[in-house]
Amino acid sequence: MGCREWETELTDWVLDELPPPKAQQLEAHIGECEECARSAQRLRGVRQALVSGLPNREMPAHLVLVGEKPQGLWPGFWTAFLRTAALSAAAAVIFLAVASVGFRYGGTRFLPAAARVERTLTRTELQALVAQALSEQASRQRKEMQAATMDLAASLRAEQIRNMDSLQQQLQYLELAQNTVWKETQRQNAVIRLVARNQLQPLASSPADPSRR
Amino acid sequence: MGLEISDRPDAALVRDAMRGQPEAFNALVRRWERKVYSFLVYLTGRPEDAFDLCQEAFLSGYRHLGQLKDPQKFPQWLFRIARNAAHSHARREREEETSLKDLDVPEGSSSLKLGEAGQWERGELRILVKKALARLPLEQREAIVLKFYQGFKLAEIAEIQGCPLSTAKTRLYSGFEQLRKFIGD
Numbered sequence: 001m002g003c004r005e006w007e008t009e010l011t012d013w014v015l016d017e018l019p020p021p022k023a024q025q026l027e028a029h030i031g032e033c034e035e036c037a038r039s040a041q042r043l044r045g046v047r048q049a050l051v052s053g054l055p056n057r058e059m060p061a062h063l064v065l066v067g068e069k070p071q072g073l074w075p076g077f078w079t080a081f082l083r084t085a086a087l088s089a090a091a092a093v094i095f096l097a098v099a100s101v102g103f104r105y106g107g108t109r110f111l112p113a114a115a116r117v118e119r120t121l122t123r124t125e126l127q128a129l130v131a132q133a134l135s136e137q138a139s140r141q142r143k144e145m146q147a148a149t150m151d152l153a154a155s156l157r158a159e160q161i162r163n164m165d166s167l168q169q170q171l172q173y174l175e176l177a178q179n180t181v182w183k184e185t186q187r188q189n190a191v192i193r194l195v196a197r198n199q200l201q202p203l204a205s206s207p208a209d210p211s212r213r
Numbered sequence: 214m215g216l217e218i219s220d221r222p223d224a225a226l227v228r229d230a231m232r233g234q235p236e237a238f239n240a241l242v243r244r245w246e247r248k249v250y251s252f253l254v255y256l257t258g259r260p261e262d263a264f265d266l267c268q269e270a271f272l273s274g275y276r277h278l279g280q281l282k283d284p285q286k287f288p289q290w291l292f293r294i295a296r297n298a299a300h301s302h303a304r305r306e307r308e309e310e311t312s313l314k315d316l317d318v319p320e321g322s323s324s325l326k327l328g329e330a331g332q333w334e335r336g337e338l339r340i341l342v343k344k345a346l347a348r349l350p351l352e353q354r355e356a357i358v359l360k361f362y363q364g365f366k367l368a369e370i371a372e373i374q375g376c377p378l379s380t381a382k383t384r385l386y387s388g389f390e391q392l393r394k395f396i397g398d
Contacts, residue, residue, distance in 0.1 A: 011386060015360065017367055046393045050361040053342025057251040057260070063242055063268055176268065183265075187305055194308075 003036055010036070014043040064173045091152050099145060219243070227284035230275075238278070241287070242271055248363065249295045255346065255358045256299045266302055270295040286372075292363070293373045296355060303351070345395045353388030360385055 006029055012018040013026050030037045121129070218226070218240050229237035249270055253263035273294050281290050346354050352374065359365045359373060371381035 011389065015367075015385065015389065043393070046389070046396055047361070049338060049396055050342060050357065050392065053338045054251075054255060054358065054362040055339070056247055057254050057263075059247055059250050059267075060260070060264055063246050063271055177272075180265075180269065180272075191305075191308060 003033060006033075006036055007039065010039055010043055014040070014047050064169065064176050088152075088156060091155075095145075095148055095152065098148075099141065223287045224284035227278065227281065227287050230278055231281075231284075238275055245288070245291060246271065249291060252292065252358060252362060253295055253299055255362065256296070256351070256355060257302070258343075258347065262302065266295065266298045270298045273298070288363075289365070289369050289372050292359065292365075293375070296373055300351075341396065345392050348395065349388050349391055353384045353391070356381060356385040357388045357392065 006026055009018060009022065009026055013023055018026065030040050218236060221229075221237075221240070223241065223244070226237045226241050230241065246267060250263055250267040253266045253270075254260050257263055257266070270291070274291055277294075281287065346357065349357065355374060356370055359370045360367075365373065367382055367385065368378060370385065371378045374381055374384070376384075
């Protein structure tokens with residue numbers, strides 16, 4: 001192809017609309033032809049200016065997201081509340097089950113093994129040993145219970161905060177939707193007023209009624 | 214292990230959103246809001262209107278997501294909604310007899326040549342491009358922005374503008390030629 005034929009393909013090439021095999025041929029020609037190389041350079045300059053002159057714009061704020069499926073304010077609140085209550089109940093049941101297993105497990109673990117006793121223990125000594133072991137076990141389990149309770153309280157607080165955030169987002173969404181509706185209503189009212197004004201204006205001059213003489 | 218939701222492709226997020234997972238649509242909004250907003254700024258020339266229109270476009274997209282037949286074409290579908298919102302807005306403004314003059318380029322002003330000033334400052338270049346775009350008819354401006362800002366192919370531009378491929382090509386090439394003359398050889 002000569003320069004004249006390639007000229008029509010140059011714009012396609014700059015706009016990335018030339019099929020790859022033809023693009024390769026054109027690029028090979030540009031490498032050999034000064035005139036076409038100059039034309040290509042000019043068009044690429046314009047393209048580069050447009051690409052550089054159209055950057056991403058900064059948004060004033062992020063768009064309001066959809067937190068849950070759009071639902072009313074009170075259903076959303078009660079949904080969150082019931083979910084928190086269900087989580088709390090489940091956590092309490094699990095904790096009680098773990099605590100009761102722990103007591104049963106701990107109750108058999110620290111009893112002194114009969115084989116390790118080197119001399120016969122008196123009844124009083126045995127009772128003291130058992131009491132001490134139980135006391136240590138109870139203390140350990142109290143600490144575990146406190147730690148588990150604090151963890152549970154923290155997770156419930158976090159869940160509550162998440163629910164409040166979700167609720168806030170829904171309120172913002174509702175407020176924005178209301179603003180949008182209000183604006184649209186204002187625009188429609190303006191159109192209605194304009195139409196009403198035009199209809200109420202008296203005609204400048206009425207044509208003569210052709211049925212009258 | 215599945216991908217993080219923010220890493221999943223658009224088509225997968227669209228399908229999840231259609232199945233009733235709002236966080237999937239949230240991820241799409243986060244991914245595309247700035248692109249759609251910028252597109253609307255370049256179309257309308259007014260950032261405050263562009264923000265409202267962007268919100269409107271995504272709300273409309275959320276409501277009508279079930280009508281998207283091919284999730285792979287979500288970007289074109291979304292830009293088409295945004296474009297339609299901009300056009301409706303422009304029609305409403307004309308009906309209210311509001312002036313839409315953006316940048317009035319004085320008659321007889323010489324075109325600023327890209328080569329004369331050497332290396333353009335970024336701000337100057339943006340002003341130059343903004344002035345150049347404002348001179349184009351809306352459809353040509355759309356085609357230029359869709360091509361050079363978002364990188365859509367001609368067939369996709371035709372789909373977004375709802376016109377035949379030949380019409381989209383005429384708009385794009387005519388717009389580019391106008392810009393080439395204004396920006397300068």
